[in-house]
Amino acid sequence: MRQGDPSTEAELNARFRTRISPHIRKLIAELPGEEARRLLLQFEPDARELGEVPGYSDDPLHEEDSDIHPFPDVVRKYASKILYLTTDECPVYCRYCTRKRKTLLSRGHKATDLPLIADYLSQRPEIGEVIFSGGDPLMLPQADLLSRAKFFLQLPTIHFMRFHTRAVTANPRLISDGLLNGLEVLRQEHPQKNIAFVLHVNTAAEISDAAHNAIAGLRKLGVPLYAQTVLLRGVNDSAEILSALCTTLLDCGVQPYYLHQLDRVTGAAHFEVGEEAGRSIYRQLALTVPPYMLPRYVKDSKQGKYPLV
Ligand code: SF4
Numbered sequence: 596m597r598q599g600d601p602s603t604e605a606e607l608n609a610r611f612r613t614r615i616s617p618h619i620r621k622l623i624a625e626l627p628g629e630e631a632r633r634l635l636l637q638f639e640p641d642a643r644e645l646g647e648v649p650g651y652s653d654d655p656l657h658e659e660d661s662d663i664h665p666f667p668d669v670v671r672k673y674a675s676k677i678l679y680l681t682t683d684e685c686p687v688y689c690r691y692c693t694r695k696r697k698t699l700l701s702r703g704h705k706a707t708d709l710p711l712i713a714d715y716l717s718q719r720p721e722i723g724e725v726i727f728s729g730g731d732p733l734m735l736p737q738a739d740l741l742s743r744a745k746f747f748l749q750l751p752t753i754h755f756m757r758f759h760t761r762a763v764t765a766n767p768r769l770i771s772d773g774l775l776n777g778l779e780v781l782r783q784e785h786p787q788k789n790i791a792f793v794l795h796v797n798t799a800a801e802i803s804d805a806a807h808n809a810i811a812g813l814r815k816l817g818v819p820l821y822a823q824t825v826l827l828r829g830v831n832d833s834a835e836i837l838s839a840l841c842t843t844l845l846d847c848g849v850q851p852y853y854l855h856q857l858d859r860v861t862g863a864a865h866f867e868v869g870e871e872a873g874r875s876i877y878r879q880l881a882l883t884v885p886p887y888m889l890p891r892y893v894k895d896s897k898q899g900k901y902p903l904v
Pocket residue numbers: 684685686687688689691692693694695698699729730731761795
């Protein structure tokens with residue numbers, strides 16, 4: 596906690612869940628001062644979160660709207676895919692989390708029976724992809740995660756599966772041999788289906804030796820690995836920091852994919868980099884890294900992502 600005021604700390608603790616994994620705590624202790632500060636800022640409660648800021652809300656992407664929210668744990672923003680919210684647990688709770696209502700503000704996760712979701716999908720064969728998100732799907736017990744993945748892969752209309760996770764950088768031990776073996780079995784059972792991982796990572800310093808090993812394990816499976824990053828004031832708001840991230844990602848076999856503009860979620864206003872400043876940083880980044888290393892700078896909305904440059 597950045598401030599010593601006990602009543603502020605109590606208010607923050609009462610309002611938002613906080614979690615910093617032992618792996619991240621160790622990394623913070625090992626990193627040089629500035630890199631450690633940029634990492635800690637992402638997860639540490641901050642008094643600025645308590646201020647009400649116009650335009651910021653618990654559900655900035657309107658994912659709770661009934662027209663795109665068929666089940667408590669399913670969001671359908673795109674015709675061809677669903678977001679499957681598996682849990683409200685994460686290895687760390689990022690203070691800027693878009694889905695804060697399901698994570699830092701969660702009052703419990705409600706899981707829908709899988710056959711009900713399968714029935715919904717069977718009536719909409721245009722949906723070909725299930726994206727496991729959360730929270731972090733890798734926080735599910737391993738057998739549960741694998742069995743849910745198997746369930747969806749067995750559906751004839753599902754051809755693509757994606758796992759969005761922070762675990763590779765925040766708790767690499769979750770990429771265990773058991774998980775890798777289970778994923779390998781799923782790939783062998785469903786060779787015609789595509790499984791990909793999208794890693795959430797904001798600075799190069801997050802790619803520790805253990806994260807490198809976790810990535811290497813996933814690469815051995817032959818699954819495509821992509822990275823998404825949120826542009827955050829005080830964390831990665833410079834072309835130099837983003838360039839180091841893109842280079843490190845590519846060095847370990849992960850394709851930089853999205854650079855997200857901050858979603859205006861409750862308590863995150865102090866992280867916002869204005870769109871003009873963001874474009875300027877992005878243009879500098881584009882001059883620094885080869886085009887194949889350049890993520891797309893995008894803003895999310897209820898209707899989906901759109902490019903900012
Ligand atoms: S790990 Fe992902 S889902 Fe969890 S708090 Fe961070 S951004 Fe949100």
